[in-house]
Amino acid sequence: xxxxxxSPKYLFRKEGQNVTLSCEQNLNHDAMYWYRQDPGQGLxxxxxxxxxxxxxxxxxxxxxxxxxxxxxxxxxxxxSAQKNPTAFYLCASELRDRHYGYxxxxxTRLTVV
Amino acid sequence: DQQVKQNSPSLSVQEGRISILNCxxxxxxxxxxxxxxxxPAEGPTFLISISSIxxxxxxxxxxxFLNKSAKHLSLHIVPSQPGDxxxxxxxxxxxxxxxxxxxxxxxxxxxxTL
Numbered sequence: 001x002x003x004x005x006x007s008p009k010y011l012f013r014k015e016g017q018n019v020t021l022s023c024e025q026n027l028n029h030d031a032m033y034w035y036r037q038d039p040g041q042g043l044x045x046x047x048x049x050x051x052x053x054x055x056x057x058x059x060x061x062x063x064x065x066x067x068x069x070x071x072x073x074x075x076x077x078x079x080s081a082q083k084n085p086t087a088f089y090l091c092a093s094e095l096r097d098r099h100y101g102y103x104x105x106x107x108t109r110l111t112v113v
Numbered sequence: 114d115q116q117v118k119q120n121s122p123s124l125s126v127q128e129g130r131i132s133i134l135n136c137x138x139x140x141x142x143x144x145x146x147x148x149x150x151x152x153p154a155e156g157p158t159f160l161i162s163i164s165s166i167x168x169x170x171x172x173x174x175x176x177x178f179l180n181k182s183a184k185h186l187s188l189h190i191v192p193s194q195p196g197d198x199x200x201x202x203x204x205x206x207x208x209x210x211x212x213x214x215x216x217x218x219x220x221x222x223x224x225x226t227l
Binding site for chain 2: 004006009033035040041042043044045048058088090092101102103104105106107109
């Protein structure tokens, strides 16, 4: 049963710590994306990747880093440089068939404590 | 600069009536539009899409209308059901060139009441 899996569902981070959010897909999708959702601000693009070993910054990349070593995996690291990391993070993948857009994971809620 | 706008943060509709959710955009390069539905603590799910070469697309109870000259699209849900209560995001794409990355609106929370 194909899908996109994000883990963990909830994550707590102390000030100054880096944390990594996992995103795995078994849909054989080429492109993968990370979005952040804040109340009243919709979804904002952090990073995206079209192919393995290649990725581009989105609109709010500062304080984040990614890697794409495998087609199936696109982990996001929230670094200590991200000043306001508390948010709901969504990973998505795309088959490049524009009729269906993205398939989203169920999200990770990150809270700084 | 918000290129995709959903000016109504919330909407309440009675069960059985029509729900109309609106979306405006400013980028004339956008040529593909999608609607997503999102429940709390879950990822959005694709609902319906429309290409800029069309002005209407239907799928069951859901119809999307596109008015290119006004840079406006709307989602109609008829009849509305309690399970339709969710946040609805419109999204726009400016072409498959690099990645067809989507620009999302801020969402409209629909509540369907009994």
